[in-house]
Amino acid sequence: MRTFLSIGSNDNPQQNIALAIELVKKSFVDVVVSSVYQSPSITQRGADYYNLVVSFSTNLAAESVVSQLKAIERALGRSQDKLHSSKVPIDLDLLLYGDFNGLLFKGLANQSRVPHPDLLSHSFILGPLVEICAELKELSTGESYNSLWRKFDKTAHPLIKLQ
Template sequence: MARIFVSVGSNVDRERHIALALKLLRAHFGELQLSSVYESASVGFEGDPFFNLVVAFETDAEPRRIVTALHEIERRCGRARDGNQLGPRTMDLDLLLAGDRVMRDQNIVLPREEIGSQAFVLCPLAEIAGERRHPVSGETLAAMWARLEGDAGELRKVNIHSGTEARS
Protein backbone atom coordinates (compact mmCIF):
# COMPACT_ATOMS: atom_id res chain seq x y z
CA MET A 1 0.00 0.00 0.00
CA ALA A 2 1.25 3.45 -0.89
CA ARG A 3 0.52 6.72 0.90
CA ILE A 4 -1.25 8.95 -1.62
CA PHE A 5 -1.51 12.75 -1.44
CA VAL A 6 -4.14 14.65 -3.43
CA SER A 7 -4.75 18.39 -3.63
CA VAL A 8 -8.38 19.49 -3.44
CA GLY A 9 -9.46 22.92 -4.67
CA SER A 10 -12.61 24.82 -5.59
CA ASN A 11 -13.56 28.39 -6.37
CA VAL A 12 -17.23 27.84 -7.24
CA ASP A 13 -19.62 27.23 -4.33
CA ARG A 14 -16.47 26.21 -2.49
CA GLU A 15 -17.76 24.78 0.77
CA ARG A 16 -20.42 22.64 -0.88
CA HIS A 17 -18.10 21.24 -3.54
CA ILE A 18 -15.30 20.50 -1.08
CA ALA A 19 -17.73 18.72 1.26
CA LEU A 20 -19.05 16.65 -1.66
CA ALA A 21 -15.55 15.82 -2.93
CA LEU A 22 -14.44 14.69 0.54
CA LYS A 23 -17.52 12.49 0.86
CA LEU A 24 -16.81 10.91 -2.55
CA LEU A 25 -13.09 10.50 -1.81
CA ARG A 26 -13.93 8.72 1.46
CA ALA A 27 -16.42 6.47 -0.31
CA HIS A 28 -13.82 5.50 -2.91
CA PHE A 29 -10.56 5.40 -0.93
CA GLY A 30 -11.60 5.03 2.72
CA GLU A 31 -10.21 6.96 5.65
CA LEU A 32 -8.69 10.34 4.77
CA GLN A 33 -6.14 12.48 6.55
CA LEU A 34 -7.01 16.15 5.97
CA SER A 35 -4.91 19.28 6.11
CA SER A 36 -6.37 22.61 7.11
CA VAL A 37 -8.26 24.51 4.42
CA TYR A 38 -6.53 27.55 2.93
CA GLU A 39 -7.93 30.39 0.85
CA SER A 40 -5.78 31.73 -1.97
CA ALA A 41 -6.17 33.95 -5.01
CA SER A 42 -6.77 32.40 -8.41
CA VAL A 43 -3.50 31.68 -10.24
CA GLY A 44 -3.23 32.31 -13.97
CA PHE A 45 -6.66 33.91 -14.40
CA GLU A 46 -8.95 36.51 -12.85
CA GLY A 47 -11.50 34.73 -10.70
CA ASP A 48 -12.90 34.14 -7.28
CA PRO A 49 -10.48 32.90 -4.61
CA PHE A 50 -9.96 29.17 -4.12
CA PHE A 51 -10.29 27.01 -1.05
CA ASN A 52 -7.49 24.41 -1.07
CA LEU A 53 -6.46 21.51 1.10
CA VAL A 54 -4.55 18.25 0.79
CA VAL A 55 -5.87 14.81 1.64
CA ALA A 56 -3.88 11.64 2.21
CA PHE A 57 -4.93 8.00 2.13
CA GLU A 58 -3.54 4.50 1.65
CA THR A 59 -4.22 2.44 -1.46
CA ASP A 60 -2.66 -0.21 -3.63
CA ALA A 61 -4.26 1.26 -6.77
CA GLU A 62 -1.95 2.31 -9.60
CA PRO A 63 -1.62 6.06 -10.31
CA ARG A 64 -3.65 5.82 -13.55
CA ARG A 65 -6.56 4.24 -11.67
CA ILE A 66 -6.31 6.90 -8.96
CA VAL A 67 -6.37 9.71 -11.55
CA THR A 68 -9.35 8.10 -13.31
CA ALA A 69 -11.20 8.02 -9.97
CA LEU A 70 -10.25 11.65 -9.26
CA HIS A 71 -11.60 12.75 -12.67
CA GLU A 72 -14.86 10.91 -11.97
CA ILE A 73 -15.18 12.67 -8.60
CA GLU A 74 -14.51 16.02 -10.30
CA ARG A 75 -17.24 15.21 -12.83
CA ARG A 76 -19.66 14.29 -10.04
CA CYS A 77 -18.87 17.68 -8.47
CA GLY A 78 -19.91 19.41 -11.70
CA ARG A 79 -16.54 19.94 -13.37
CA ALA A 80 -16.57 19.99 -17.15
CA ARG A 81 -13.20 19.14 -18.69
CA ASP A 82 -13.53 21.47 -21.66
CA GLY A 83 -9.83 21.99 -22.30
CA ASN A 84 -9.72 25.34 -20.46
CA GLN A 85 -7.26 24.65 -17.67
CA LEU A 86 -7.24 28.23 -16.41
CA GLY A 87 -10.69 29.17 -15.23
CA PRO A 88 -13.25 28.71 -12.47
CA ARG A 89 -13.57 25.18 -11.13
CA THR A 90 -16.24 23.48 -9.09
CA MET A 91 -13.58 20.91 -8.19
CA ASP A 92 -9.91 20.39 -8.98
CA LEU A 93 -8.28 17.18 -7.74
CA ASP A 94 -4.61 16.60 -8.49
CA LEU A 95 -2.50 13.58 -7.60
CA LEU A 96 0.59 15.03 -5.90
CA LEU A 97 2.48 12.02 -4.58
CA ALA A 98 2.00 8.26 -4.78
CA GLY A 99 4.43 6.88 -2.23
CA ASP A 100 7.93 7.51 -3.58
CA ARG A 101 6.85 6.84 -7.16
CA VAL A 102 8.48 8.89 -9.92
CA MET A 103 6.81 8.82 -13.32
CA ARG A 104 6.21 11.01 -16.31
CA ASP A 105 3.81 10.23 -19.13
CA GLN A 106 1.33 12.22 -21.17
CA ASN A 107 -1.27 12.31 -18.38
CA ILE A 108 0.58 11.85 -15.10
CA VAL A 109 3.67 13.47 -13.62
CA LEU A 110 4.79 12.22 -10.22
CA PRO A 111 5.71 13.94 -8.08
CA ARG A 112 3.52 16.78 -9.34
CA GLU A 113 5.64 19.78 -10.31
CA GLU A 114 3.47 22.35 -8.49
CA ILE A 115 4.63 20.93 -5.17
CA GLY A 116 7.77 23.05 -5.29
CA SER A 117 6.26 26.27 -6.61
CA GLN A 118 2.65 26.75 -5.49
CA ALA A 119 2.02 27.73 -1.88
CA PHE A 120 -1.59 26.56 -2.01
CA VAL A 121 -0.24 23.04 -2.71
CA LEU A 122 2.94 22.95 -0.63
CA CYS A 123 1.63 24.58 2.57
CA PRO A 124 -1.17 22.06 3.25
CA LEU A 125 1.02 19.19 2.01
CA ALA A 126 3.84 20.14 4.40
CA GLU A 127 1.28 20.52 7.20
CA ILE A 128 0.30 16.84 7.06
CA ALA A 129 3.54 15.35 5.71
CA GLY A 130 6.34 17.74 6.64
CA GLU A 131 8.90 15.02 7.35
CA ARG A 132 8.20 13.18 4.08
CA ARG A 133 10.98 13.57 1.54
CA HIS A 134 10.36 14.73 -2.01
CA PRO A 135 10.99 11.65 -4.20
CA VAL A 136 13.28 13.54 -6.58
CA SER A 137 15.09 16.22 -4.54
CA GLY A 138 15.22 14.27 -1.27
CA GLU A 139 14.38 17.48 0.61
CA THR A 140 11.70 17.31 3.29
CA LEU A 141 8.40 18.95 2.43
CA ALA A 142 8.76 21.09 5.58
CA ALA A 143 12.12 22.41 4.35
CA MET A 144 10.66 23.10 0.91
CA TRP A 145 7.79 25.03 2.54
CA ALA A 146 10.18 27.01 4.76
CA ARG A 147 12.04 28.11 1.64
CA LEU A 148 8.88 29.03 -0.33
CA GLU A 149 6.86 30.52 2.53
CA GLY A 150 8.38 34.01 2.33
CA ASP A 151 7.44 34.33 -1.34
CA ALA A 152 4.12 32.55 -1.02
CA GLY A 153 1.77 35.49 -1.32
CA GLU A 154 -1.46 35.55 0.60
CA LEU A 155 -2.72 32.32 2.11
CA ARG A 156 -5.40 32.35 4.80
CA LYS A 157 -6.28 29.36 6.91
CA VAL A 158 -10.07 29.07 6.88
CA ASN A 159 -12.46 27.13 9.08
CA ILE A 160 -15.12 26.39 6.49
CA HIS A 161 -17.54 25.03 9.07
CA SER A 162 -17.84 28.21 11.15
CA GLY A 163 -16.61 30.88 8.73
CA THR A 164 -13.78 31.95 11.04
CA GLU A 165 -10.37 32.60 9.59
CA ALA A 166 -6.80 32.56 10.82
CA ARG A 167 -4.02 34.17 8.86
CA SER A 168 -1.22 31.88 7.73
Template sequence: MITAYIGIGSNVEREKHIRAACHELSLITENLRLSPVYACESFGFSGNDFYNMVVRLDTALALNELSAALKEIEVKWGRDIDAAKFQNRTIDLDILLYGNEISQKKPFIPREDIFKYSFVTQPLYDIDPNLVIPGDGRTVEQILETIPAPVPLRRIEFQF
Protein backbone atom coordinates in the same frame (compact mmCIF):
# COMPACT_ATOMS: atom_id res chain seq x y z
CA MET B 1 -1.87 -0.16 0.03
CA ILE B 2 -0.16 2.96 -1.29
CA THR B 3 -0.16 6.26 0.56
CA ALA B 4 -1.07 9.12 -1.74
CA TYR B 5 -1.53 12.85 -1.28
CA ILE B 6 -4.29 14.61 -3.20
CA GLY B 7 -4.60 18.37 -3.63
CA ILE B 8 -8.18 19.65 -3.56
CA GLY B 9 -9.23 23.07 -4.78
CA SER B 10 -12.50 24.88 -5.49
CA ASN B 11 -13.58 28.42 -6.21
CA VAL B 12 -17.22 27.72 -7.11
CA GLU B 13 -19.52 27.01 -4.15
CA ARG B 14 -16.32 26.27 -2.27
CA GLU B 15 -17.69 24.80 0.97
CA LYS B 16 -20.07 22.46 -0.84
CA HIS B 17 -17.43 21.23 -3.27
CA ILE B 18 -14.61 20.79 -0.73
CA ARG B 19 -16.96 18.66 1.40
CA ALA B 20 -18.13 16.73 -1.68
CA ALA B 21 -14.55 15.99 -2.76
CA CYS B 22 -13.62 14.66 0.69
CA HIS B 23 -16.77 12.54 0.81
CA GLU B 24 -16.15 11.11 -2.65
CA LEU B 25 -12.54 10.26 -1.74
CA SER B 26 -13.77 8.47 1.39
CA LEU B 27 -15.85 6.18 -0.84
CA ILE B 28 -12.90 4.97 -2.95
CA THR B 29 -9.96 5.08 -0.51
CA GLU B 30 -9.13 4.52 3.16
CA ASN B 31 -7.65 6.36 6.14
CA LEU B 32 -8.21 9.93 5.02
CA ARG B 33 -6.23 12.57 6.86
CA LEU B 34 -7.27 16.14 6.07
CA SER B 35 -5.15 19.28 6.15
CA PRO B 36 -6.60 22.62 7.17
CA VAL B 37 -8.39 24.53 4.42
CA TYR B 38 -6.76 27.69 3.08
CA ALA B 39 -8.23 30.53 1.06
CA CYS B 40 -6.19 32.37 -1.54
CA GLU B 41 -6.77 34.55 -4.56
CA SER B 42 -7.17 32.83 -7.89
CA PHE B 43 -3.79 32.34 -9.54
CA GLY B 44 -3.16 32.88 -13.24
CA PHE B 45 -6.61 34.35 -13.97
CA SER B 46 -9.21 36.69 -12.53
CA GLY B 47 -11.77 34.69 -10.58
CA ASN B 48 -13.23 33.99 -7.17
CA ASP B 49 -10.88 33.12 -4.31
CA PHE B 50 -10.02 29.42 -4.00
CA TYR B 51 -10.24 27.09 -1.06
CA ASN B 52 -7.36 24.60 -1.10
CA MET B 53 -6.38 21.65 1.03
CA VAL B 54 -4.51 18.34 0.86
CA VAL B 55 -5.74 14.87 1.76
CA ARG B 56 -3.48 11.99 2.73
CA LEU B 57 -5.06 8.61 1.98
CA ASP B 58 -4.34 4.95 1.49
CA THR B 59 -5.42 3.32 -1.74
CA ALA B 60 -5.33 -0.05 -3.43
CA LEU B 61 -5.88 1.66 -6.79
CA ALA B 62 -3.03 1.75 -9.29
CA LEU B 63 -1.84 5.25 -10.22
CA ASN B 64 -3.76 5.32 -13.51
CA GLU B 65 -6.90 3.99 -11.79
CA LEU B 66 -6.69 6.64 -9.07
CA SER B 67 -6.18 9.35 -11.70
CA ALA B 68 -9.25 8.12 -13.64
CA ALA B 69 -11.33 7.98 -10.45
CA LEU B 70 -10.40 11.58 -9.60
CA LYS B 71 -11.39 12.74 -13.10
CA GLU B 72 -14.75 11.00 -12.69
CA ILE B 73 -15.32 12.84 -9.39
CA GLU B 74 -14.44 16.18 -10.98
CA VAL B 75 -16.85 15.64 -13.89
CA LYS B 76 -19.60 14.31 -11.60
CA TRP B 77 -19.43 17.57 -9.64
CA GLY B 78 -19.59 19.86 -12.66
CA ARG B 79 -16.07 20.30 -13.95
CA ASP B 80 -15.86 20.64 -17.72
CA ILE B 81 -14.00 17.66 -19.13
CA ASP B 82 -11.94 20.03 -21.33
CA ALA B 83 -11.29 22.60 -18.57
CA ALA B 84 -8.30 24.88 -19.14
CA LYS B 85 -5.63 25.24 -16.47
CA PHE B 86 -6.46 28.76 -15.31
CA GLN B 87 -10.22 29.00 -14.90
CA ASN B 88 -12.94 28.62 -12.27
CA ARG B 89 -13.30 25.14 -10.75
CA THR B 90 -16.07 23.33 -8.93
CA ILE B 91 -13.62 20.62 -7.89
CA ASP B 92 -9.97 20.27 -8.84
CA LEU B 93 -8.29 17.05 -7.69
CA ASP B 94 -4.57 16.57 -8.29
CA ILE B 95 -2.38 13.64 -7.31
CA LEU B 96 0.61 15.28 -5.63
CA LEU B 97 2.38 12.13 -4.48
CA TYR B 98 1.76 8.42 -4.93
CA GLY B 99 3.94 6.40 -2.60
CA ASN B 100 7.57 6.74 -3.66
CA GLU B 101 6.67 6.71 -7.34
CA ILE B 102 8.22 9.06 -9.86
CA SER B 103 6.33 9.43 -13.13
CA GLN B 104 7.52 11.44 -16.12
CA LYS B 105 4.18 11.00 -17.90
CA LYS B 106 0.66 12.03 -16.94
CA PRO B 107 -0.03 12.12 -14.14
CA PHE B 108 3.39 13.61 -13.39
CA ILE B 109 4.52 12.47 -9.94
CA PRO B 110 5.63 14.19 -7.79
CA ARG B 111 3.44 17.02 -9.05
CA GLU B 112 5.48 20.15 -9.84
CA ASP B 113 2.98 22.34 -7.96
CA ILE B 114 4.59 21.12 -4.70
CA PHE B 115 7.69 23.13 -5.61
CA LYS B 116 5.86 26.22 -6.90
CA TYR B 117 2.74 27.10 -4.92
CA SER B 118 2.29 27.66 -1.21
CA PHE B 119 -1.41 26.80 -1.53
CA VAL B 120 -0.24 23.23 -2.28
CA THR B 121 2.86 23.02 -0.10
CA GLN B 122 1.45 24.62 3.07
CA PRO B 123 -1.40 22.11 3.52
CA LEU B 124 1.00 19.29 2.62
CA TYR B 125 3.32 20.62 5.33
CA ASP B 126 0.44 20.67 7.81
CA ILE B 127 -0.09 16.93 7.26
CA ASP B 128 3.56 15.81 7.14
CA PRO B 129 6.35 18.44 7.33
CA ASN B 130 9.08 15.77 7.39
CA LEU B 131 7.85 13.86 4.35
CA VAL B 132 10.72 13.44 1.88
CA ILE B 133 9.71 14.11 -1.71
CA PRO B 134 10.72 11.20 -4.00
CA GLY B 135 13.35 12.10 -6.56
CA ASP B 136 14.07 15.42 -4.82
CA GLY B 137 15.37 14.37 -1.42
CA ARG B 138 14.10 17.43 0.44
CA THR B 139 11.37 17.45 3.05
CA VAL B 140 8.12 19.32 2.56
CA GLU B 141 9.33 21.80 5.20
CA GLN B 142 12.54 22.48 3.26
CA ILE B 143 10.59 22.99 0.04
CA LEU B 144 8.09 25.32 1.68
CA GLU B 145 10.98 27.52 2.86
CA THR B 146 12.26 27.88 -0.72
CA ILE B 147 9.08 28.85 -2.59
CA PRO B 148 10.13 32.16 -4.17
CA ALA B 149 6.88 34.16 -4.10
CA PRO B 150 4.39 32.43 -1.83
CA VAL B 151 0.75 33.10 -2.58
CA PRO B 152 -0.79 34.76 0.51
CA LEU B 153 -2.97 32.24 2.35
CA ARG B 154 -5.71 32.61 4.96
CA ARG B 155 -6.49 29.59 7.09
CA ILE B 156 -10.24 28.93 7.12
CA GLU B 157 -12.17 27.44 10.03
CA PHE B 158 -13.91 24.67 8.16
CA GLN B 159 -16.43 22.14 9.44
CA PHE B 160 -16.50 18.82 7.57
Protein backbone atom coordinates in the same frame (compact mmCIF):
# COMPACT_ATOMS: atom_id res chain seq x y z
CA MET C 1 0.39 2.93 -1.22
CA ARG C 2 0.25 6.32 0.51
CA THR C 3 -1.12 8.82 -1.97
CA PHE C 4 -1.60 12.59 -1.79
CA LEU C 5 -3.87 14.84 -3.80
CA SER C 6 -4.72 18.51 -3.86
CA ILE C 7 -8.29 19.74 -3.88
CA GLY C 8 -9.21 23.22 -5.05
CA SER C 9 -12.37 25.16 -5.86
CA ASN C 10 -13.44 28.74 -6.51
CA ASP C 11 -17.09 28.05 -7.37
CA ASN C 12 -19.22 27.38 -4.28
CA PRO C 13 -16.02 26.11 -2.63
CA GLN C 14 -17.34 25.21 0.83
CA GLN C 15 -19.99 22.89 -0.58
CA ASN C 16 -17.89 21.44 -3.42
CA ILE C 17 -14.88 20.75 -1.20
CA ALA C 18 -17.07 19.10 1.46
CA LEU C 19 -18.64 16.89 -1.22
CA ALA C 20 -15.24 16.06 -2.74
CA ILE C 21 -13.87 15.01 0.66
CA GLU C 22 -16.95 12.87 1.24
CA LEU C 23 -16.47 11.13 -2.13
CA VAL C 24 -12.73 10.62 -1.52
CA LYS C 25 -13.57 9.01 1.85
CA LYS C 26 -16.02 6.67 0.09
CA SER C 27 -13.41 5.73 -2.52
CA PHE C 28 -10.25 5.31 -0.43
CA VAL C 29 -9.17 4.32 3.09
CA ASP C 30 -7.17 5.92 5.89
CA VAL C 31 -8.00 9.43 4.65
CA VAL C 32 -6.21 12.40 6.25
CA VAL C 33 -7.39 15.94 5.44
CA SER C 34 -5.45 19.19 5.88
CA SER C 35 -6.98 22.50 6.83
CA VAL C 36 -8.57 24.55 4.07
CA TYR C 37 -6.69 27.62 2.82
CA GLN C 38 -7.86 30.57 0.76
CA SER C 39 -5.61 32.07 -1.89
CA PRO C 40 -5.95 34.32 -4.94
CA SER C 41 -6.30 32.68 -8.33
CA ILE C 42 -2.87 32.28 -9.93
CA THR C 43 -4.37 33.32 -13.28
CA GLN C 44 -5.92 36.46 -11.75
CA ARG C 45 -9.25 35.34 -13.26
CA GLY C 46 -12.17 34.44 -11.08
CA ALA C 47 -12.75 34.33 -7.35
CA ASP C 48 -10.23 33.26 -4.74
CA TYR C 49 -9.61 29.54 -4.42
CA TYR C 50 -10.06 27.32 -1.42
CA ASN C 51 -7.38 24.62 -1.35
CA LEU C 52 -6.35 21.67 0.77
CA VAL C 53 -4.39 18.44 0.57
CA VAL C 54 -5.72 14.97 1.30
CA SER C 55 -3.78 11.75 1.75
CA PHE C 56 -5.08 8.20 1.67
CA SER C 57 -3.99 4.61 1.29
CA THR C 58 -4.77 2.61 -1.82
CA ASN C 59 -3.83 -0.59 -3.59
CA LEU C 60 -5.12 0.75 -6.91
CA ALA C 61 -2.81 1.39 -9.83
CA ALA C 62 -2.06 5.08 -10.40
CA GLU C 63 -4.17 5.21 -13.56
CA SER C 64 -7.15 3.86 -11.62
CA VAL C 65 -6.62 6.46 -8.88
CA VAL C 66 -6.59 9.26 -11.47
CA SER C 67 -9.71 7.79 -13.13
CA GLN C 68 -11.47 7.82 -9.77
CA LEU C 69 -10.42 11.44 -9.16
CA LYS C 70 -11.71 12.44 -12.61
CA ALA C 71 -15.02 10.69 -11.84
CA ILE C 72 -15.32 12.75 -8.64
CA GLU C 73 -14.62 15.94 -10.62
CA ARG C 74 -17.32 15.05 -13.16
CA ALA C 75 -19.80 14.23 -10.38
CA LEU C 76 -19.25 17.72 -8.97
CA GLY C 77 -19.72 19.52 -12.29
CA ARG C 78 -16.20 19.78 -13.70
CA SER C 79 -16.07 19.20 -17.44
CA GLN C 80 -13.11 18.87 -19.78
CA ASP C 81 -14.42 21.62 -22.06
CA LYS C 82 -14.26 24.11 -19.17
CA LEU C 83 -10.70 23.39 -18.04
CA HIS C 84 -9.64 27.03 -18.39
CA SER C 85 -12.81 28.60 -17.03
CA SER C 86 -12.63 31.30 -14.36
CA LYS C 87 -15.14 29.27 -12.31
CA VAL C 88 -13.85 25.90 -11.15
CA PRO C 89 -16.30 23.80 -9.12
CA ILE C 90 -13.59 21.30 -8.17
CA ASP C 91 -10.05 20.44 -9.16
CA LEU C 92 -8.38 17.24 -7.93
CA ASP C 93 -4.71 16.70 -8.76
CA LEU C 94 -2.57 13.71 -7.87
CA LEU C 95 0.51 15.04 -6.05
CA LEU C 96 2.35 11.98 -4.77
CA TYR C 97 1.87 8.26 -5.34
CA GLY C 98 4.02 6.43 -2.80
CA ASP C 99 7.69 6.96 -3.57
CA PHE C 100 7.18 6.89 -7.32
CA ASN C 101 9.04 9.60 -9.23
CA GLY C 102 8.31 10.05 -12.92
CA LEU C 103 5.69 9.36 -15.55
CA LEU C 104 3.03 7.00 -14.21
CA PHE C 105 1.21 6.41 -17.49
CA LYS C 106 0.47 8.16 -20.77
CA GLY C 107 -2.30 10.67 -20.21
CA LEU C 108 -2.86 14.22 -19.13
CA ALA C 109 0.60 15.69 -18.52
CA ASN C 110 0.14 16.92 -14.95
CA GLN C 111 -2.03 13.99 -13.94
CA SER C 112 0.43 11.35 -15.08
CA ARG C 113 3.63 12.73 -13.54
CA VAL C 114 4.46 12.52 -9.84
CA PRO C 115 5.51 14.33 -7.87
CA HIS C 116 3.12 16.84 -9.42
CA PRO C 117 5.13 19.48 -11.34
CA ASP C 118 3.56 22.33 -9.30
CA LEU C 119 4.08 20.79 -5.87
CA LEU C 120 7.13 22.88 -4.95
CA SER C 121 6.07 26.08 -6.73
CA HIS C 122 2.64 26.86 -5.23
CA SER C 123 2.03 27.70 -1.58
CA PHE C 124 -1.55 26.43 -1.80
CA ILE C 125 -0.15 22.95 -2.46
CA LEU C 126 3.02 22.87 -0.39
CA GLY C 127 1.54 24.57 2.71
CA PRO C 128 -1.36 22.14 3.20
CA LEU C 129 0.90 19.19 2.29
CA VAL C 130 3.32 20.11 5.07
CA GLU C 131 0.44 20.23 7.53
CA ILE C 132 -0.26 16.51 7.07
CA CYS C 133 3.22 15.14 6.26
CA ALA C 134 5.86 17.64 7.38
CA GLU C 135 8.71 15.17 7.66
CA LEU C 136 8.06 13.31 4.41
CA LYS C 137 11.10 13.64 2.15
CA GLU C 138 11.01 15.22 -1.27
CA LEU C 139 12.16 12.46 -3.62
CA SER C 140 14.83 14.21 -5.68
CA THR C 141 16.59 16.10 -2.86
CA GLY C 142 15.79 14.03 0.23
CA GLU C 143 14.92 17.26 2.03
CA SER C 144 11.76 17.27 4.16
CA TYR C 145 8.76 19.12 2.81
CA ASN C 146 8.72 21.05 6.09
CA SER C 147 12.25 22.31 5.41
CA LEU C 148 11.28 23.27 1.86
CA TRP C 149 8.21 25.11 3.17
CA ARG C 150 10.30 27.11 5.66
CA LYS C 151 12.42 28.36 2.71
CA PHE C 152 9.43 29.00 0.44
CA ASP C 153 8.59 32.59 -0.62
CA LYS C 154 5.08 32.75 0.78
CA THR C 155 4.48 36.27 -0.57
CA ALA C 156 3.98 35.04 -4.15
CA HIS C 157 0.79 33.14 -3.25
CA PRO C 158 -0.36 34.29 0.20
CA LEU C 159 -2.55 31.85 2.11
CA ILE C 160 -5.31 32.44 4.64
CA LYS C 161 -6.03 29.42 6.84
CA LEU C 162 -9.82 28.99 7.03
CA GLN C 163 -10.21 25.86 9.14
